[in-house]
Structures are given as C-alpha cells and as structure tokens.
Amino acid sequence: MSDNQEKIAIELIDVHKSFGRQQVLRGINLQVREGTTTVIVGASGQGKSVILKHMLGLIRPDRGQVRVFGSDLTRIGKKQLNKIRTDFGVLFQNAALFDSLTVFDNVALPLRERTDASEAEIRDNVMDKLAMMDLEGAEGKYPAQISGGMRKRVGLARALVLQPRIVFFDEPTTGLDVHKSNEIYRLFHKTQAKLKYTAVIVSHDVPKIFKLADYVALLAEGVIQGCMSPEEFQLSKNPLIRDFVETTMGPIYSSAEEEDSVLYETV
Numbered sequence: 307m308s309d310n311q312e313k314i315a316i317e318l319i320d321v322h323k324s325f326g327r328q329q330v331l332r333g334i335n336l337q338v339r340e341g342t343t344t345v346i347v348g349a350s351g352q353g354k355s356v357i358l359k360h361m362l363g364l365i366r367p368d369r370g371q372v373r374v375f376g377s378d379l380t381r382i383g384k385k386q387l388n389k390i391r392t393d394f395g396v397l398f399q400n401a402a403l404f405d406s407l408t409v410f411d412n413v414a415l416p417l418r419e420r421t422d423a424s425e426a427e428i429r430d431n432v433m434d435k436l437a438m439m440d441l442e443g444a445e446g447k448y449p450a451q452i453s454g455g456m457r458k459r460v461g462l463a464r465a466l467v468l469q470p471r472i473v474f475f476d477e478p479t480t481g482l483d484v485h486k487s488n489e490i491y492r493l494f495h496k497t498q499a500k501l502k503y504t505a506v507i508v509s510h511d512v513p514k515i516f517k518l519a520d521y522v523a524l525l526a527e528g529v530i531q532g533c534m535s536p537e538e539f540q541l542s543k544n545p546l547i548r549d550f551v552e553t554t555m556g557p558i559y560s561s562a563e564e565e566d567s568v569l570y571e572t573v
C-alpha cells in the first residue's frame with residue numbers, strides 16, 4: 307500500500323443503472339484510493355463488470371456520479387474523457403489481443419495510437435514491458451503461437467505500456483490453471499510495486515485474491531455492501547458479506563479465536 311492512500315482516484319456516488327426493466331445498480335457508493343488495490347467481488351451477474359464499465363466511461367449511469375481524479379465522467383465531453391482514459395490500462399478476461407499482430411505490435415499499439423513516440427522510443431518501452439513480463443524472445447510471435455498464460459502476460463504488458471495511473475482487471479486469471487494464475491498475480495504484484503498504479507480488480511478467485519487486496523468490496527443486491535480490508539471483510543457482521551465469505555471460503559465460526567484461525571489459514 308502506498309503512502310498517498312488518502313487521495314481518491316475513483317469515486318462512485320449513488321450510481322444507478324438499469325437495462326430495460328432489469329435494475330442492476332441501485333445506488334453504488336464506492337471510493338478507490340490512489341495507489342491501492344481494490345477488489346470487487348460478488349456472485350455472478352450482480353453487475354461487477356457494469357461497475358468497471360462505468361469507471362472506464364464506457365457506459366453512463368441513469369443517475370449518480372462517476373468521479374475519476376475529481377472529474378465527473380458523466381458531465382464531461384468526449385475529448386476530456388479520452389484524455390482521462392490515457393491514464394487507464396485495462397486487462398479484460400480474454401486479453402483481447404489482435405491475432406494479426408505480433409506480440410510486439412500488440413503491445414506497441416497504444417503507443418502508436420495515442421502518443422507521438424518515435425519508433426526507437428516505442429521499441430525501448432515495449433521491450434522493457436515484455437522483459438518485465440518475462441516475455442523476452444516472444445516479441446515476433448503471433449497470439450496463436452503462444453500459450454494462454456503468455457497471452458495474458460502480453461495483455462498485461464499492453465495495459466501498462468502507457469504508464470497508466472489506474473489499471474482495471476476484469477477476471478484476469480479466468481481460464482488459467484493454478485500455476486499460470488499465480489504467475490499473473492506475481493507479475494501484478496511486481497509491476498504494481500514498481501509502477502505504483504491504482505488497481506481495480508473484479509475477480510471470483512477468493513480467497514487467493516485477498517492476498518493482493520488492500521480493500522475488498524462486495525456487490526450484492528445492487529449496492530456495495532461494504533469496502534474494507536480483507537481481514538475486516540472476513541470478520542464482517544454484515545449478513546450478505548458473511549454469507550459470501552461462508553460460500554466462498556467455508557464456514558466461519560462464532561468465537562473470535564476461531565475466526566482468527568480461519569482468517570490466517572485461508573489468507
């Protein structure tokens with residue numbers, strides 16, 4: 307956790323969103339502190355990805371504010387939104403690589419599209435990110451020629467190439483075996499320590515993801531039921547958080563001593 311944790315990178319205030327008659331978000335209030343890792347958890351279909359899309363400015367709420375570094379994304383023009391987005395990096399479930407581009411060109415794409423960097427600068431930056439992801443030697447390969455784990459690492463390299471202030475991860479380890487997931491988590495940890503970005507992660511990988519989290523937020527019934535440290539989360543008295551913890555981590559016990567032992571065995 308960094309020492310600038312008091313600054314708020316993202317703030318959602320009373321965000322509502324419906325699709326047709328389906329009310330998905332019913333008044334989301336959430337603060338993401340700069341330099342920290344906030345993990346959003348919750349059952350399937352609750353609206354976690356919809357929250358990420360609001361933070362990215364991809365969809366507008368029906369009501370409420372989405373503030374990023376103080377600017378309300380719901381009230382700014384396209385130009386200003388695009389400028390704010392240059393501070394974002396994104397790693398989605400499928401890594402979303404272009405099959406027709408080499409690993410190098412996939413990672414270089416945001417630099418070519420969004421900056422005036424020279425080819426020499428692009429080369430230095432891309433090779434630096436590939437080295438950080440243990441992908442030296444893979445730059446000339448195409449996505450179809452590398453493994454699923456490597457594709458995710460290329461996606462992470464691309465997400466980091468613009469030196470983003472905030473990186474969004476939507477299920478970053480989906481489809482990977484335990485070994486490859488651990489590798490992604492290790493690289494996440496290493497790059498965040500080095501580049502000091504704010505991370506927002508949507509994940510089902512509980513309790514493992516708690517090891518990386520500064521804050522865990524549960525989305526249930528259209529609202530954030532609580533956003534707190536993983537330790538507090540596991541001991542929360544909120545019935546929906548308790549339910550989530552029991553479902554994903556096994557039963558929790560009533561005495562404080564037993565609760566402590568569950569906490570330290572699982573985290």
Ligand SMILES: Nc1ncnc2c1ncn2[C@@H]1O[C@H](COP(=O)(O)OP(=O)(O)OP(=O)(O)O)[C@@H](O)[C@H]1O
Nearest residue numbers: 325328330348349350351352353354355356357508
């Ligand atoms: N563009 C859209 N149009 C209509 N419905 C949508 C749209 N986007 C999301 N939804 C609906 O909103 C609900 C929440 O979807 P979302 O993908 O955010 O859930 P989630 O919590 O991320 O689920 P999972 O953990 O399974 O990925 C779902 O019922 C989904 O069908």
